[in-house]
Amino acid sequence: MPQSSPNSIEDRLYVLQKRWDVYVADGRFEQFIEFAVAVNSLAEYFNRLRLPGLVRLCEGLENAALFKLGDNSSHPIAPQDVFSLQRQIETLAAAVVSSKSSGVARRTPESTTPASDIDWIKPRSVWMVVGPEKRDMADALTRQLQFFGFKVCEHGWDEEEYVEDKPLAVLFIPAQENASSEEIARIAAIRAECPASQLIYLGVESAIEPIVALMRAGIDVTIPAEDQPAMVLNCILDLVQTKEQEQYRVLVVEDSRVAVALIQRTLAQHGIDTHAINDPGKLLDALESYKPDLVLMDMYMPRFNGVEATRVLRQMAAYSSLPIVYLSGESEVGMQVEALRLGGDQFLMKPFNPVLLAAVVKTRIERFREVRRSTRLDGLTGLFNHTAAKSRLKALVNEIDDSAATESEALRGNELTVAMIDIDHFKAINDTYGHPVGDQVIRGLAWLLKGRLRSIDLIGRYGGEEFLIALPGVGPDKAIAVIDRIRRDFSGLPHAQPDGALYATFSAGIASYPAMSAAAALTEAADGALLQAKRLGRNRVEYGG
């Protein structure tokens, strides 16, 4: 065994293979569960590393394993199923070896490597497979990708040797709309060589047949002719965007210590954090302090039962949509249905199947987070939307007010500077190049802001092409310098469009606390300064007090 805890891709793969071998030798249900847990853990690890090809292979194996999970009576599974799973494991192992040889899968001890710090192992290179006919577009895309820090390696459609490290993504730009059979063969060859890379095909006809042919050859994303090339950067930036990686949090309401220990062990194996209370009377305090993504609720407990506790939560706006899953020995279907009718989302029986419990908990939490995200974040840019940005700004101003009132040493004298940014002549960009290109300009600015500002800064999409920025602890002079630097860089950022690149500029207005002591006054003053910047000729930063 390489190490006592499964840390790296190789270790996780080793554990998976070992568990599979044990199952094949003995054929017991519990051994199959252990194997399925190992597959799930590897799939999650690939997901965190953002290795789309390996995620796909691993999820295929996970689905096949879950399909065969069954129960005690269905094991050992039939020899042809063993053979088919064995083949999937071998394909996965070969893909891991192939990616590893490119340096993608270096060993990274998890204990010292939080998900947010693993950027260094992400490949940041992009291959572009393009012919001479699409020179202008390829050049514009290359400049744009380089601006965001990607290394671009160009290849011709007839090239057969690829010596560089395996890329994050491969962009295929065909000479005409539909791929020729030689081009399909080239795509399949690159798919085999780069199992972990995202393959993107630009300019497909909007019809099922050609898209299916490309997908069969190994393409992950096809972009219709009319949307290119504005979508390309979006696709690639999505691959490196660090989504919310916060650990899932589950509150366990359960009076049996044995059940709590089993649940916590199972969820911990899937990287899920838990907090347990044995008395539903403590529920509101625990929700307030622990802020879970899901409650796992026992049915029968002293004082009052899980269904009563759930009904109370459903009457409170803050918890009306929080996922609640019952985990109980109650086997009477009528009682289960009643429990769901009164506010529960799902019912799981005790003794629970660990794979099923983890799968239900994760799926419910993912959906819950997705809904929460969609109400707070802007779909185009992933930044806070207007409402969320306004309320975040209010909270920042309140924090400073509170710290001044309590004279907290750490925060005393804190400053806050707000900037309103608006892209210049944006209507003309839309009118000239079309809305998809306009959207790409907005996204380009969003990415530049995210890349340049700190994680504690507030960045919101305030209106169509208007952004609200708040920089806590930063005075006006420094803020003006920072925003002006971003302004200069944005004006040099090429935005790819079918005939080459276009350049855009923005104007900004700045205001600061304590000169303006309320959130509304700050945005109003920044807005006034922005108007002044527009009047003075645009592409400039003005200070409004």
Ligand SMILES: Nc1nc2c(ncn2[C@@H]2O[C@H](COP(=O)(O)OP(=O)(O)OP(=O)(O)O)[C@@H](O)[C@H]2O)c(=O)[nH]1
């Ligand atoms: N592509 C795209 N366009 C948008 C979006 N939201 C708003 N717009 C457009 O943005 C344009 C804003 O134009 P105006 O407010 O007239 O200002 P402008 O052309 O940027 O001119 P100045 O601000 O004076 O420099 C309008 O044409 C809107 O339709 C969006 O999400 N995507």
